[in-house]
Amino acid sequence: MRMMRFSFTAFLFLCTLSAISQTPSFIKDSLDSYIERGMKQWQIPGLAMAIVKDGKIVTMKGYGVREWGKEGKVDENTLFIIASNSKLFTGTSLAKLDYEKKLSLNDKVTQYIPWFRLYDTNSTRMVTIRDLLCHRLGTRTFQGDFSFWDSNFPKDSIIWKMRYLKPSLVFRQDFGYCNSAFMVAGRVLEQVTGDSWNNYVQQNILTPLGMTNTYTSTAGIAQRNNVAVPHTNQFSSITTLPYDQVDNLGPATGMVSCVKDLSKWLLMQLDSGRYEGKNILPWQVIQQTRDGNTIIGSRKSPYYPTHFRMYGLGLFMTDYEGKQVYWHTGGAFGMVTNVCFVPGENLGITILTNNDNQSFFEALRYQILDAYLGVPYTDRSKFLFGYFEQNQNQIAGELNIMKKKVDQHQQPDTKLEDYTGDYFNTLFGKITIAKSGEMLICRFEHHPGLIGYMEYMNNDEFRMTYSNIGYGIYPAKFFLKDGKPWSVELKANDAVDYDSYLFVKDPYGMVMQ
Numbered sequence: 001m002r003m004m005r006f007s008f009t010a011f012l013f014l015c016t017l018s019a020i021s022q023t024p025s026f027i028k029d030s031l032d033s034y035i036e037r038g039m040k041q042w043q044i045p046g047l048a049m050a051i052v053k054d055g056k057i058v059t060m061k062g063y064g065v066r067e068w069g070k071e072g073k074v075d076e077n078t079l080f081i082i083a084s085n086s087k088l089f090t091g092t093s094l095a096k097l098d099y100e101k102k103l104s105l106n107d108k109v110t111q112y113i114p115w116f117r118l119y120d121t122n123s124t125r126m127v128t129i130r131d132l133l134c135h136r137l138g139t140r141t142f143q144g145d146f147s148f149w150d151s152n153f154p155k156d157s158i159i160w161k162m163r164y165l166k167p168s169l170v171f172r173q174d175f176g177y178c179n180s181a182f183m184v185a186g187r188v189l190e191q192v193t194g195d196s197w198n199n200y201v202q203q204n205i206l207t208p209l210g211m212t213n214t215y216t217s218t219a220g221i222a223q224r225n226n227v228a229v230p231h232t233n234q235f236s237s238i239t240t241l242p243y244d245q246v247d248n249l250g251p252a253t254g255m256v257s258c259v260k261d262l263s264k265w266l267l268m269q270l271d272s273g274r275y276e277g278k279n280i281l282p283w284q285v286i287q288q289t290r291d292g293n294t295i296i297g298s299r300k301s302p303y304y305p306t307h308f309r310m311y312g313l314g315l316f317m318t319d320y321e322g323k324q325v326y327w328h329t330g331g332a333f334g335m336v337t338n339v340c341f342v343p344g345e346n347l348g349i350t351i352l353t354n355n356d357n358q359s360f361f362e363a364l365r366y367q368i369l370d371a372y373l374g375v376p377y378t379d380r381s382k383f384l385f386g387y388f389e390q391n392q393n394q395i396a397g398e399l400n401i402m403k404k405k406v407d408q409h410q411q412p413d414t415k416l417e418d419y420t421g422d423y424f425n426t427l428f429g430k431i432t433i434a435k436s437g438e439m440l441i442c443r444f445e446h447h448p449g450l451i452g453y454m455e456y457m458n459n460d461e462f463r464m465t466y467s468n469i470g471y472g473i474y475p476a477k478f479f480l481k482d483g484k485p486w487s488v489e490l491k492a493n494d495a496v497d498y499d500s501y502l503f504v505k506d507p508y509g510m511v512m513q
Contacts, residue, residue: 023058024371027051035063035364038381042358042388043238046074046228050259051368052266052348060259066354067229068238076260077213079227080352081244082337083330085262086216086255087182088289089201091133091314093189095288096204096281103192105130105288105313109184112191116184117163123171129188131172132181133313134293138167141177146497147428148180148249150333150468151446155248159184164427175296175311179252182314186251197251208280209268211261217247218254230334232470234357234395234493241334241356241470242449253332259350262339266348269326269341289313290326303383304366305375321373329362331495333470336361340369347372356470356495359384399473405457412456416440419478419485423503431503433488442476442490452476452490464490471496 026034039047045068050060062074098105109116109127118124123138131137144165148158158180169176186197193200198216206214221227221243230241247254264275273281292310300307305321317326320342327340334356341348349368353361363380370377416435423431430445433454440462442452450471454462460478472493478485491500 023053026371026377027058027368031059031368032063034367034381038360038364039064041381041385042355042360043233044353044355044358044360045231045238046078047351047353047361048074048076048078048080048228048259049349049351049364050076050263050266052263052270053372054346055267055271057263060263062259066227067240068231072226074228074354075226077226077258078352079213079215079221079224079256079258080337080354081218081221081230081330081332081335082255082257082262082339082352083244083246083253083332083335084179085257085328085330085337085339086251086253087133087314088328088339089205089255089314090182090186090189090197090251091289091312092281092285093197093200093204094129094133094185095285095313097189097192098288099282099285103129103188105133109188112188113159113184116159119163119166120171123167126171129185130293130313132185132188134311135175135177135181136172136294137165137176137178137181138169138171138174139165139176139178140168140498141175142494142497143176143178143499144427144497145179146492146499146501147425147446149246149496150244150450151248152448153248153446155183155187158248159187161427175294179249182252183249189251205280208278209261209264209275211257211264214255214257214261216250216255218243218245218256219247221256224256228335228352228354230332230470231355232334232357233355234392235399235469235473238355239469242468243334244332246332253330257352259352262350262352263348266339266341266350270343270346270348289315290317292317320369321375323373325369327365331356333468333495338362338365340365342369342372345372359388402457402463402473402475405461406455406463409456409458412458412460414460414480414483414485416456419488421505423488423505425501425503428501428503431490460485466492 046064046066048062051058060076062078064074066072066074097103106128162180189197201216231238232241268275268280272283273286290312294311296309298308306318309318315326323342323344325342330337335354336356337352339350349365351361351364360381363384366380420433420435432443434441440454444450451467452464454464454476456462462476464476465473474491477489479487487502487504489500489502
């Protein structure tokens, strides 16, 4: 008996040595220094990460601080808004309902929300739940998000306003990333189950997995313990930002989590729906989320060992050095995150950060993939930082041009008072512009916490600085009719919406929202 026990102990010891020896040298010897160097270069206050391999946690830890210049350390339990990493939880939930035959992913959306409309009548008639979950409605990436993000629009108002999103892409052919579509999918779930999206995800995924420090709402995040603070340095020196309040887009982007909990999510993904020997989700549900629905690209990358990219149900997929890789990123103001898994290598990675103006969180993911998949070493952070510097130099140049115009401006031909009043955009709603000293103040009816400070440059153009600097600093251009300001075009950060918005003045108060 002793001999058998000794042999078994020796066997476990040898297995442990084997697992250690199989860990790439970059992970064992260089990972910490690579992260610390990258965080300094990219000005990232805090980062948390976990790597799981062959059913075990290889590393799980935090680096840096929750808030720039303060002492609170990031650890494996530090909370971050995981934003669009919420989408796979929504896609999985709908796939589970499909598996249980409570709905079909190919059901028409209007079967569950009869008043749902897209801009195009034919698309409205054909659009399915699957279409909502794989970004192929024909809208441009992020279209409408300046209207919806951090707004006080109720969910049903956002659904109603989707009929104003004029497509520029081809329905069911082209990829256009659409947050509001996932929110609609969440509403379909609620119609079918009679339960809230929040509670359904909690009861069917989070609780069975023991994800006790994950939340389906951003409400009250600042009052939680051990929470990372959002930061940016895109338009200024590094500064904190307010927490996003995006529960009206919850199924697309509303979850809050930590790497300790996300490691459980990864281990379940890598074990075909099982966790710690328990069946959490049927394999058919997991498999359905990974079926490619929308082709994003099918050409070899000049920089990475990839050839195709597709989108499933809340999940990107690609090949990488011959392995199939699934991943998603998540971006909120002040935070960017990713979750990635490689079933063929039994490898999972999650990285959470609290500065939104950086690509290091992706460089690190690629660096870890390179290490495990045997790709020859190239410094991914250094490569991406070159593009980052170019972009920052361009922004600095544009800011400098606007500053010179503000500093050198002459009095406009039009009185400041004439620019004031209410302006309307069908999708966005109302903005109100008022005079304040030598500048104008723009307030947003459906974004009550947001203010735009407008300083005159020239040619009826103002420099507008958003009170939440995450939205940026951009020109606001007025257009005149009969010598009077009649409309104004506004822009926000591309990270929230690529489109500019035209707001039209309504002197008679007749515009309906």
